[in-house]
Amino acid sequence: MLLYREEIDGLRALAIVPVILYHAGFTTFCAGGYVGVDIFFVISGYLITSLIETENNHGTFSLVCFYERRCRRILPALFTILFVSSIFAYYWMLPEQLKEFGQSLISVISISSNIFFWFKDDGYFSQLTELNPLVHTWSLAVEEQFYLIFPLLYYCFSNKRNFLITLLVCFTVLSFFLAQWGGNLQSIPHGRFQIFSQHTYASFYLPAGRVWELLIGAFAAFYLRDNDSVEKPIYKHRQFLPFLGLILIIVAVVYLDHRYIPPFPNFYTLIPICGAALIILFGDKNTLIGRLLSARFLRWTGLISYSAYLWHQPLLAFVRLRSQESPTFSTILIVISAIPLLSAISYFLIEQPFRNKQRFSQRIIFCAAGVVTIFTLMLAIFLIRTADNRSMIMNNAGDSYLPDLGKYGNWKYVVRAFDDRANSKNTFSNATIKSKKRIVLIGDSFAQDFYNMVIEGKHLLKYEICVFYVSARCQIYIGPEDRLSLIEARHRPTCTNKYDIKYALPLVRQANIIILAGYWQEWSAQRLPSTLKLLNLTEQQQMFVIGPKNFGKVNPALYVNKSIEYRLKQYQNSPTEVVKINQLLEKTIDKSIFVNIQKMVCKGRNETCSLFTRDGKLISHDGLHLTKNGARHIGNIIFKNKPLNRL
Template sequence: MLVYRKEIDGLRAIAVLPVILYHAGYVNIVPGGYVGVDIFFVISGYLITSLIDMEIRQGTFSLIRFYERRCRRILPALYVISLVTCYFAYQRMSPGQLEDFGYSLISIITFSSNVFFWWKDDRYFSQLNELNPVVHTWSLAVEEQFYLVFPLLCLLFFLAQWGGNIQMISKRTFYMFFQHSWASFYMPIGRIWELLLGSFVAFYSRANDSIVSGKSIGMRAQVASVIGLSLILISIMTLDSRSIPPFPNCYTMVPTFGASLIIIYGKHDTLIGRLLSLEPVRWIGLISYSAYLWHQPLLVCLRLGPISLMTISHMKSVIVIILLLSAITYYSIEQPFRNRTLFSRRVIFGCSAAGAVVLYFVAVFLIHTANYRTAFIEKVTDNRSVIIDSIMRNGSLTLKEVDTYLADIEPMELSNYVTRRFDTHLKAYPTFSKQSANTKRRLLLIGDSFAQDFMNMIAETNSLQKYEIRCYYIRFQCQIYMGDEDRLQWIASFHRSLCINDHKIQSAIPMIREADVIILAGFWLRWSAIRLPRTIELLNLTKSQKLLVLGLKNFGVIDLKKYMNMSYEFRIQQFQQPEENATEVNTIMKQSFSPSVYIDTMGMVCVFKNNTCPIFTPHGKLITYDGWHTMKHGARYVGDIIFSHYPLNQL
């Protein structure tokens, strides 16, 4: 018989709380909070394997009963919370967001949300996923896929052992195939080993009979369980996704092995076992599934609201609300549906099928709604002349009818617009062409995302037509620097490996020698800005070559939600001060370079009262989505200004 262990529920609490805190924005406190999902995988593998193994040995295993238990455990709460999320998605999401949400619902009911998010390449650790209320269901899909396959594998393994040893010999060498790192994150092939680690723990525990029989193994159990909890806490506190390779990787073994040690050795009579068995800890573990389901939709609901509530004080209240809702869901939905006297097998399968059908039709409705909203916006946008005529005839037109603001702030567009043109140009034209030496002047643009931003300004304003433009990318973490000092001393330790042999301006010197004009654009840091004159001096440019330095631009803190439901009149009156660090760095650079070299973007754009910067163009279009980089309309607006002023107007 499978022994119930209170400490496993406590381990669930240790897994779910860091995940909630991480997604709530406490990244500086729990930078590795996301590893809670990996701990869940180990727990799940252990429990499922233990149950299947016990029933196979007792001769009572039933595949249909196994799937019935999974339906009872997973689907009722998942379907209810998904339907609640649909209401807020319909009310608050932009067309693109709503369409993606609709497709993600379909992926949930087909147990393939991990495949969907991998295909969309939303990138779990990016800020964009803060606006996806169901991205966290990828881990459920991995488990569901494991559940569908693993019982069959167990049966096949049993039959293979019963039938004798069967060897399959292949003359071909097998090589692990390459897959994108984000596929490893989302797909079972990158996660299956974590579930299997839990399976091995189950087999090891049975073979050693240390848990089922309750035998004490003394000091070894105490030490091993303490080490296990320490490994988990170290992972939560140190495995910052910004400084390590994408998960899963070798670091993933730290929390998963920690969880394994606790499962094997953290019995009820150990210190760790007693701590994890405390009623408050165990209670959080009991509601952990509902808490995992609730946390992301609630957080996204706040982020999509018209007013930002994502402060630390608000987050504390939100976490309490998550736990309360989770408790309600656990007692009113999870527990009743697990009761076979209340819901028979036929009923639970019928309810599961009905829930899937309802979610499917809701998803189709949301997708249709999103397409209608998008079509309406496009129709209005494509009929600008009709709108102008209407205004001329009637004197006015409802601003809401012509507002394309929602279409301008689609999340994926915000993410891709800045980089797309620069990166495409870089790949297509890695060097100057031989013909251009006689037909066109050559311009080399060097830098990071600010160079990418500048490339968009060139394109949106149709500037620099007489130049053959080439690009060279240097990550902002590495900075544009050349000198006697080692730049690694100013670079964060977790970025140094990127900057040792790559992302340095020395590698661009062959192209610099061929260029007539060199433009340096970057997210300048104080240390590199101070040393930039020396860097330029060491480039040894000829007198015929012209060099320009693009200063920092910043429009202050941007709150997309704040502007979403505001009128055109409200938007064009929004001005604010740039951030102090941008102003400080620009002051250093302005003092270092003459006006013929330095492009003072902020000095040209932020010319309103008290040197404030506009947030919207005169046409009510958002200039920047993060305060630093421009959107399409912003690139055109800023580009028109700087290309009409000295020194760019001389090119």
Template sequence: MKYRAEIDGLRALAVIPVILFHAGFEQFSGGFVGVDIFFVISGYLITTLLIEDIENQRFSLFDFYERRARRILPALLLVMLCCIPFAWAWLPPQAMKDFSQSLLATSSFSSNILFWLKSGYFDSANELKPLLHTWSLAVEEQYYVLFPLFLLSLWRFGKARLFWIIAALAVLSLLLSEWGSRHSPTANFYLTPTRVWELFAGALTAFIVQGNGSKSNNALALSGLAAVVVSIFTFDENTPFPSLYALAPILGTALILIYANKDTYVAKLLSTRVFVGLGLVSYSAYLWHQPILAFYRHATVEQNTVTYIVLICVTIILAYLSWRYVEQPFRSRTRINRSRFFWLTSVAIISVCTFGIMGNASDGFAKKRNKTLFKDLAYNSSRLGYIKCPEALSKTTPTLDYCHGTSDKPNALLVGDSHADDKFYGIAKALNQYQWRLIGNPACPPIMGVNFEAANGIACTARLKKIFTFLENQKSIELVVLSFSHAYPLDSFVAADHVQSKHSPLDAVIEDIDDPLLSRVDTFYAGLERTLKFLQKLNIKTIITIDTPELTFFPVDCITGRISCHFLENDVLTRQIIHRGQLEKLATRHTNIRIYDPIDLFCKNKQCSILRDGHTLYRDSDHLSLYGSEYYGIDFAFWFDQQGQ
């Protein structure tokens, strides 16, 4: 097959947006389409080689698989082996177990299935998975295993008929992808049946070019490049993908392969030294970038653009080194013969899989660390035996994410957002003279008369109305505890989880229904005051909890010894100064409410810690662990009794 420099340039156009997208550069919001460009290129190149070998009667299935193994395995195994010591140093047991599973899945080219079962591609937690990107290698390898067999079995029908058979299968896969984007988006993203049409697009392109040669057509080549570039800069995580939207980068890539011959503007651009150089190391760059970014995110919360640029440069340097000293030697049968190649790769695969099996079987080597502390990071309230809410609350639209209790006839409610959810276990257990129910929704504070849409897009207004309507219709409720985050009306978040996810309080809509010109702070606490008046009218005892301290670090970082588990009380009070001041004003105006301050649970002599009695009180940077909830509940119950409630 004749070498085309523009194809290496096209690889660069694929890999750079992927890296920039994963590094969080928002301008490249559709950078993930780089993977789709790779799929088309792979389909094109593999099919071209297969057609030439079959037509010249030199095709060997074993030789084909060996060439694929030489192309993919050495650099991949090197990256996986290099990941292991960093994972050992930085990953907590659950993340280590997940990593161990991904080692096994990647080694068997089934990681796309593993990540499909685990989560969605755009989930923020996926930024922390070092081998997430190997899902695309799994799709390609599954294709490589089956496509030669498919081609051989149907070759007798002739190339023309074979072309249309592949075209029909591509259309079916595309239609399945369009359906999957609406009904099963995670499976649609990861699994081969809804991705294979992209590889088939490359195969069909190979039939066209192999039969007619590549053409020089500036208009069509530029159109293809424009379709790819527009996709990179306009698509984002809200774009259903893959789906009919994916036709833009797929057909754009096909147009470049067919019409961007060396005389076209596009070919000249893609054949420049920079593009070709990046294209040559694109496979290694793709392999290195995700582990580097993921381990950096595990290592620190404080992230900035300059550091990401440095990490991208490190990625390119490592990519060059692994291309020069691993990819190139292993692809040469004269430098590394067949027996040596299989011996070396077998040893590496056995080593990776052995570690993966041990890590999975030992729950991430939990016994070699402080198992109790790491166990505290897990949070699962579904096993606590709570009674589900009636369907009127939990099933009818809009649904509430939090709605369960200790009794189907409650006389006490804990109302709020996720900062109520994490305290319910402890309060309900410690103050068990009441029959409790938790009711609320993440990111939805209990404020009335406010148009509120959370920073993560959750529409809270209708949910809050549903909660207050339920309260108004209940005659048995004697006590309501309001618990919620204080950060909604502020200018920025400080909790490490929010900083990492790049959410901002300013992304939330907070508008007073009666007076839209009120400031965000005044609107928020005016809404809270309406809630208090509403509860007072119903003659319900009301308690507001001052928010627990937010952490500027992740608990796992202090558990693993990377940073201190301690922080200053003054820093907490400074961050909460608006919250505390506003609650103090409300308490002055409404003497029938009580305010519970948990600061002394975490802070002694101006020093604070998330550790108590061999346990961690937090499961992340702003939510309590189950142990922390129980610890909180005991103090809350003691305070409650002291109030004479």
């Protein structure tokens, strides 16, 4: 039987608490709370390997029994959360959201949710994490995929232990290399590396960039078996090493802000991984750190950590889905306070009973797992069909709110026309040389919004327009400073040799009118005069700069089946950040070329923004980007006012 170590449950507590706080939004003092998942990977690798090693030594190791224990451990609480989440999803989600939820259910029961969310992640990772109740199951999928493969490898090579360890070392090195490739190494500006480049989100979600973390835990188990370190006398280094491990974990949780480091996982992931490994290897109950982690409160938190992990994301996601604005501090505190209670109930009433072999035999466990899996599949299909039916009903009900939202109120609509233009025509034709009616539009998704304003309102019909995309992560900048040094570290791989306005200069030279539109950051806004100067425009060329816009947090689900009168009463104040950037742009560049959309659309002292047009059409689906009706509405406003009315 595997020796129970109380301090491991304490280590689980150190993993789960930062994860919950991070997802709840307490990032000021818990900027790297997401590393708790990496600590869990190390713990899982250690415990699974220790269990297999112990059973193998006693000649009792069985693949069937191993998978039985995993079913008892993982499935009961997981299925409970899936069913509870499905109830709230059925009543609270929009059709498109409900359909995606049903698809995510299928991915969970097929042990592929990490693959599903990798495909679904469009780059707005924070929004995905906040609003999807099941996005956290990606890490369970990684562990389950590890559980499927690792025991088989062990079973096949248990009599060739040295070969097995050598093989695992190779897998670890390769996995760490792939993780690093998705992080730091992707930014190496050499074309020859790009042929092997691994996508950042692939490194994050898929086992290729994560299995090394689980195998570090496995190597800790191998080491402890061969050296029996837990039972050895206490020397000074035995006290120091687990203390160092605790410091490494604290440093990672407090300082590994994803905004300032390359995409995770990467070299920095070694900090929490090594911290967890040092505690596992040397932090037994005879050490100070071991006794600290064995404290009753930490052990209790560790015991319910699996249920706490399962509960926290659905609770936070559904609260955010039902909130018109970001949930208040008190609301988030109530949710966090509910997590331990729900987790304790799950632990005693769901987790513990199903681990009792006297109550539930192996046959019952496997049969129940199969039946409930089929039921979950049927439930997922039902939710997807329900979402489709609701869309059809809304289409026939006379209220175009949901149909419009489904077709023209999402990021796909925002990018479609702009991307089609960029792909079909990236040079000017000879027909507009003499007429001097050439426009080049440069920028990010706000430039895509601007292009939609032109299309929907049929503005600038006499002009030939070319477009060039510069990601908001990279910003529009020309100047003496190193551009990458000004960009957030996590975005540098994306911006290396890409999304740079310098590649648009040939179009700028041919254009008569240059329009820059973007979600300007403070650093790029401050340097915009320098950027404009270095474009070296002629006196005949005209320049326009489109300021950022932000209508606050918008939750489209709150306005389903609401009257036009109700919708017309929905207003929000402009966020202070966008007002600040617009004021900065007004100070730094000529007012004759600056278009302050926020001030034109949002009126009054506080720049209060209406969320709907006069005929009750939603302007923005997320507070930042425009729907089709919003593009037409705002386009009509800005093209009737200075300075764009000159065009």
